[in-house]
Amino acid sequence: MTKWNVCWRRLAHRSKEFRIFGRNTYMQTPEGNMKKTKAAGRTAAKTALLALICVLCALVLLHVTILRITTVTVVGNVHVSRSEIISLAGLNRPLSILNVREKDVREGIDSHVRLNFDRLEYEGINGLVIYVTERVPCVNLIAHDGVYLLDAEGLVLEKTEGDLANGLMSLTGMNAKYLAVGQKLIPVDVKQLSAYTCVMQEMLLQNCLQDFSEINVAHADGMYLVTPDGYVIDLGDMQDMRAKLFTLRGVLREVRSLGYQVGTLDATVPGTCIYTPPDV
Known part of the structure; x- marks a missing residue:
């Protein structure tokens, strides 16, 4: 092998090493790594966007169906x-x-x-x-401009032009200062409304609204009831209304079953009800 051949081989070998070294150096440059990072970031963003769209579609499906x-x-x-x-x-x-x-x-x-x-x-x-x-209509209250239907708390449920054929009892003696549908009755004397509410709420509990045709609260301490067949019951004040109503209803059944004439009943004392014939 001549001297020139040896030199040529060494030069070729070094040139190959340079090419390999240069290629590896190029692949590991910061610019190359940056391109890789950007490509990976774009892929991740697309994946996240697709996942978000899928979640939104699922939520819409849940709401709609x-x-x-x-x-x-x-x-x-x-x-x-x-x-x-x-x-x-x-x-x-x-x-x-x-x-x-x-x-x-x-x-x-x-x-x-x-x-x-x-x-x-x-x-x-x-x-x-x-x-x-x-809300249950309990009474008819006749006023100068019509008939008002009240519930047990005195709330005005309806106003009619005078039709009383609804089977409700009449409220008498109530001195009303203000009446309007959807509003609670405002009386001149607040004791009248308290007395009325006391009786009505107990009647609802005992389911006996239909047993009476009139309630008078002109005097809160001297209320009275009237039955459809004409018995008049003196209730007195608001004290222990449950016992008063329970007792007088029992006495009314007894008086009717015995055939007594329509008279009056004194239920002013809780637990006691005394019947008095009309001619006494």
């Missing part, structure tokens, strides 16, 4: 229809159960003069149960 309200049950209504109560509650349209707010349901139902919202319960993932209490 799976969690959509399909059944609404109403408990406690008597005269007000189920459909009207559902409409008042704002549940008469397609709605997700996640969008139901009890505050809104309460306000909607309580806006009806005859309804009180009690509570809202969830039934599975698609059903609701609304519990309400319906």
Whole structure:
């Protein structure tokens, strides 16, 4: 091998090492690493965006189909229809159960003069149960501009033009200062309203509103009742009204069963009721 051949081989070998070294050096430069990082970042961003879109689609699907309200049950209504109560509650349209707010349901139902919202319960993932209490008309109050229907608390439920054919007893002796539908009666003497409320609430508990045709509260300490067949009962004041009503109802049944003539009953003392014939 000549001297020139040896030199040529050494030069070629060093050139190869330089090319390999240069290629490796180029691949490990900061610019190359940066390109790799940017590419990986773009891939991660696309993956995150796709995942977010999938989550949003799942949420929309839950709201529109799976969690959509399909059944609404109403408990406690008597005269007000189920459909009207559902409409008042704002549940008469397609709605997700996640969008139901009890505050809104309460306000909607309580806006009806005859309804009180009690509570809202969830039934599975698609059903609701609304519990309400319906105000019961108790008496007719005749005023100069019409007849007002009152509940047991003195709230005016309705005003008519003089129709008394509703089976309710008449409220007499009440000196009303203010009457308006949806508002509580305001009397000249607040004791009259207290006396009226005391008697009505107990009658509701004993379920005996239909047993009487008139209640007079002209004197809060000297109230009296009249039955449809003409018996007059002196109630006296508001003391222990439960015992008074319970006792007088029992005595009325006894007097009628014995065939006594229509007379008066003194129920002013709780637990005692004395019958007096009309000719005495």
